[in-house]
Amino acid sequence: MTAPLLRLTGVNKSFLGTNALQDISLEVDAGKVLCLLGDNGAGKSTLIKILSGFHKPTSGTIELNGEPADFESPRDASAQGIATVHQFGGTFPLMGVGRCFFVGAEPTKGWGPFKLFDKKVAGEIAVREMQSLGITRVADGARLVGSLSGGERQALAIARAVYFGANVLILDEPTAALGVKEAAHVLRIIMQARAKGVAVILVTHNVRHAMMVGDHFAVLIRGQKADDFRKGERTREEITDLMAGGEAMADLEAELAELQAGA
């Protein structure tokens, strides 16, 4: 059996007085989507920060392609093929689409001191890569990122990560601020990244969105992995109840309905 692309074993992270993560073991395979679910404060951001090189785990191991991995910095994690896209795409509103796509890796023309950022080529590549993900309304590489919709910004950030060879794509609440149609576009793009063999980690509160694209799911509660299951093994209600900390949401809803009736 081949090793998973990314494997965490017994990962712990403590801050002064807080155990943000306790004994987390997880695996994600190439061409699969792992959904990381959890309520506020569950430890999702801490886990993302460990995987993207911002924090070092207090203990535990990380393996990439079966080899021990250690991320010294976000740049190091990125050089090892881990790309993280944050809620608003982590993009720069006052930059053109092409410039933003290549930030830090600008294509140049000319030589020596005459090297110049090749805006035209950068814009063409950025537009082509976004269009290949189905974003056809962005046709001008000079267009300011600030004029793109939330879904288009996510698409730009995902296209960029895939273009620069990410093996692991971490998406932090990519659909949280989006309308229904835009969220559906972003979910479709996630499936395209998956089809290209990228291992996707989707961090979300939205059980419905997770169920639409997830192959594998892990629920974090107060820093611990409360459940770990594959597609089809839990109902939406079971997952929602678990995320609410085991409290049956149906009971809460019934209580609210009673209060409303009595008002």
Ligand SMILES: Nc1ncnc2c1ncn2[C@@H]1O[C@H](COP(=O)(O)OP(=O)(O)OP(=O)(O)O)[C@@H](O)[C@H]1O
């Ligand atoms: N730098 C830090 N110093 C101290 N405590 C921290 C730090 N970062 C996170 N924590 C604590 O670790 C716990 C987990 O936080 P984390 O931000 O990872 O949760 P989360 O699941 O991402 O929540 P949210 O969905 O609200 O962003 C919380 O109790 C938080 O207060």
